[in-house]
Amino acid sequence: MTAVLDQFMEFHSVHGTNVQLDPSRTRATRVESFANGVCFSKDPLSPGEIFLVEIEEKELGWCGHLRIGLTAHDPRTLDTVPEYSLPDLVEKGDSWVFAITRNHNKVTEDEGAEVEQPNEGNDTSNKPKTFFTDTHLYIENMGIPRDKLVGRSRPGRFSHILDDLYKTNALPPTARRSRIGVVYVPKGEGCANMHIVINGEDMGASAKRIPTNKPLYAVVDVFAATKCVRIVQVEYGFASLQTLCRKTIQKHIVHRMALDWLELPELLKHYCKYE
Template identity: 70%
Template sequence: APGPRAHVRAAPPRPPRGPAGPPTCRLAVCFHHVHGTNVRLDASRTRATRVESFANGLCFSQEPLAPGQIFLVEIEEKELGWCGHLRVGLTAHDPQSLEVVPEYSLPDLVNMGDTWVFAITRSHNRVMVDGEEVRARGPPWEPFLLIEQVRIPRDTLVGRSRPGRYSHILDDLYKTNALPATARRSRIGVLYAPQPDGTADMHIVINGEDMGPSARHLPTSRPLYAVVDVFASTKSVRVIPVEYGFPSLQTLCRLVIQKHIVHRLAIDGLDLPPPLKSFCKHE
């Protein structure tokens, strides 16, 4: 029997999953500590910056995604002089098992198999299904984006400008998805939607618009991690947490405040706690 000074440390319990929808574990909304050699993560592991060159910018989600759970990032910084943009996708490879993180997601990681990556371009990111006609874009004020059986709050999916002299004009452009997908403040997400045959389709979402199934027949029997390649002209991205189900009290307060002001800069004059002001202006 162990002596009085010995201690047995039990493994910490895993956070519980809800009855339906994504897991409640916050680890799913940060980057994995395994990443490309040119990537630097901040202390929270929610911001990834490529510090040199244009390659070795591969990042992964900390945890595998649940069915229908979107891994959403916002483009924070751009770098001129390089050709190419952000790449996103899914992989069945556990980042911890990689002996060496590949230099590129395309083609290196994809060539390892069980990986599906989509290169984001300035336009024409829609994937047409066989026999499908171009669908009319849904009104930007619809509260939820529907992808088959997946239902995601649209407000978080749409990029927003920083407060400034012309930020209200930029916000209107983002809401109508008129700015390029590769622009600063664009929000790009990846998820997989289960299919009746037991496989899944991978979907890319850009500023609240579903680009369609960019890969089909993904195996749902294996954990799938999000892949974010901070490539070429994309310098820095940050993870955006997405609230499912009922919105938080903080989100409800923000919606009410924004509804009753003329411009977000007017928030500075309100008698509100500074963190709430920042949340209302920047998210």
């Protein structure tokens, strides 16, 4: 089942004291220190709706990286925004946060735990990743359009090589331009599992049996070595004409840098290169 959702994602006006939002509220920058970088989604997420961010800037000298998750706390009801998502926000209860690391982000089932059978069409264990042909990433029975999930390098001489490294998750998830998202999928009556998605790959259920009796907001902690993130809008339902044009053009070129050789408007070239 594919979620049909089209809300424009923004960061909430309530955030950590060291966070600065751009006028569109889609870019969050930690302007000093390494903490007080906690942000929230403006609106609660729906089941199967991913809150996706791209790492835009990093800052050397700090230990730790982006943290992402969910909270049932309405940001407007918080007396103060916690300095850290881990452990401060989590210790308030009704919050589930996952710390992204350079390695070992994939969640494995405990030995002896019941292993769920994959849904039809979702058995990816014995077949290669098909980033170019699969239109959706399926988590349980929820489908997320794959088009925007994978990070892209800056256009340049070696960008065709770097793009392939993002697609196969060969680069560290904490690298610039990596795309990291959080989503929850229903699991029975009144509960859900939280999944982290890194460059188009599901990392597994990082939190299980989350109560869904309250609205769930995304949490993004712009922490330590992660200095700036921007929201990537994921299109559900019918794609825009702009997106359809981009997809058609990209089908017929070897690599996006080949756009420079085409007689196309500069704005369209820019959109195809960066998105």
